[in-house]
Amino acid sequence: MVKPGVWQTVGIASGVAGAAGAAVGVGVAARRRNRIAAERRRLAAQLTSAPPAESTPRSEESSVTADDGVRLSCEEIEAPAGVRPALTVVLVHGFALDRRTWSLQLPVLAALRGPAVRIVLYDQRSHGRSERAPRATCTIDQLGHDLDAVIRALAPDGPLVLVGHSMGGMTLMALAEQRPDLFAERVAGVALVSTSAGDMGSQGLTAALLSRNNPLLRGVGLLARVQPKLVEGVRRAAGDLIWSITRSYAYGDRSVDPGLVDLVDTMIGANAVDALTDFVDTLGSHDRIAALPALAGCEVLVAAGDADKMIPFSHSERIAAELPDARLLRLPGVGHMPMLEKTTEFDAALVELIDASARRAAEGRSVRRMRRRA
Template sequence: MRPQVWGAVAGAAGAVAATGVAVGVAARKRSQIATDRRRLAKELSDGDEAPGLFPPGEPSSVTADDGIRLSCEEIEPASGQATMTVVLVHGFALDRRTWHFQRRMLAELTEPAVRVVLYDQRSHGRSERAPRESCTIEQLARDLDAVIRALAPEGPLVLVGHSMGGMTLMALAEQRPELFAERVVGVALVSTSAGEMAGAGLPGALLSRDNPLLRGVGLIARLQPKLEKGVRRVAGDLIWSITRSYAYGDRGVSPWLVDLVDTMISTNAVDALIDFVDTVGSHNRLAALPAFATCEVLVAAGEADRVIPFEHAERIAAELPDATLVRFPGVGHLPMLEQPATMDEALLDLLGRCAARRRGGLRRLRRRA
């Protein structure tokens, strides 16, 4: 038997063993976790229940340069003509529902009035599954460029990226610095990193395709999808608890917010997500950050982030001394969901600075004329 096959078999065996452990732990803990979920739900007021997505966006799709279909939404401002377009870019294993609260806040703005564009990254959410070799941050940047060219071809831009979405913005700046010099007036980098992901945050062993557990899980997901779905079902409460622990800093966070993240992750195929592991682990774009110097920049992260530690935000801010750094004490990897009011306030401040910069630029143009 060839070494590659032995590796796959070993990986699958490791995954099965891990699956057995997970199921065993789930059997012991699922009742405790389920009780915890019910308790939390009961303690919350009726007004804290999960609202529907609002306002509804106009669905559209964009074809990437390699033919992959990207699922998109466009939201026009509630009143007035938009003065800029805000593009929201979600992170790894999630989808555009990440911006649940911000879509409403942005759509209701009147000063400045903004147009909102959201989309699902390739192999995520409702976008088309992409070949493994195309699941790179470089390609994600080209996808974002395609979305901008198709849905926001003119006017000022504000780009907001979370986690892998922030890495996508950095790669786009690396590929098209002229876009940031000419059109991008604002950038928000939320819970993201400019590099050295294997050195802090997610363990380096996890961010490697050589990890036998990852390879085994991916193999099982491709060859035995029913088994993978069965494990998800049996260990559902345990997975929910792990999701809460890594997504949020507050253990008392509303259960529907955990459900939302759990649903986003579960919507994506496990082996599709594994396709992105190498590119996230090797991401290093400190050299691309100076391209943001011509923009208003917001760097925001939770101090209790267990996925990408807060030091990564501090490193980005140190490279961009004019950026605004916003700390979320006690908050995890998803400040836009865990502390939406504070996140909205930070984005409003960014948009205000972008609008002022744009007005100043227009005044200078008029004086020259």
């Protein structure tokens, strides 16, 4: 059973708090917030392992216009000076997050020499620094077209490795459905991280939350559109409570570095509540099992934690069953953010995928070569 995700939970919690705050016991809520704040301070004093900002490699920011005119905020990191990249790695983040999802991977990927890679990453529409999109276009199908636009603009030639987390993995599947030729000709490797090929809301509470008939979600989305300052104010006021929810749903280890919880919490907080509710219908209707055969000619990594409360590990097992040559990486006790929670293990698997993809491309199994960029 798929349980409600932290991103959706946080957005809903913000709206519900705004709509029903008067009914909450103020004293009880205050005491709970104080306990959470105290625990957060205690963990922060114990754990300080988040990487320094200076470890992030230099990048060039740009923007790409999607086929419907929405501006997508992008970033490019070139291979080390004097080293020709073997392929381009495109990183695609998930729902309610942004490209900072990959902060811990960037130094590792940028330092690769054999093979060296270019890196392209971007914020999905209505997320991060990308432009807010009309609600009708907030679909996984459109996200696939957006990824295609980013590739055409920033990685128009040469072999590719596509890495997608959660809704980002669904985006890769949508692109495979739309452009199987791209996967046959240029995509040498694919990583599907903590994601699903479908059946996201088939039973239990999640089925109700993802239902297009759910009046709570519709009410929260409407309230956020007509009274955005009210809803966002409530979300800020409930910051410690939301931080605790984020830790619980994003990570399997409750003693995770608070800096990593802060990172996810900050990404979620940067997105408007009503922008997030715009994606509920598309998550609930996502079904792209039929698109997976387009990945069969690629090197494939399927990676997830078996303590993921948002998309259970069984979804990764289902994907791997459809792609018998894929590597299935099970991370014990890990939640929905394996690239942050178990960085060493995740990075090793990702580098192994890149190595195998570069060999595939060199052997001519991924055809078009990369032109030297100016």
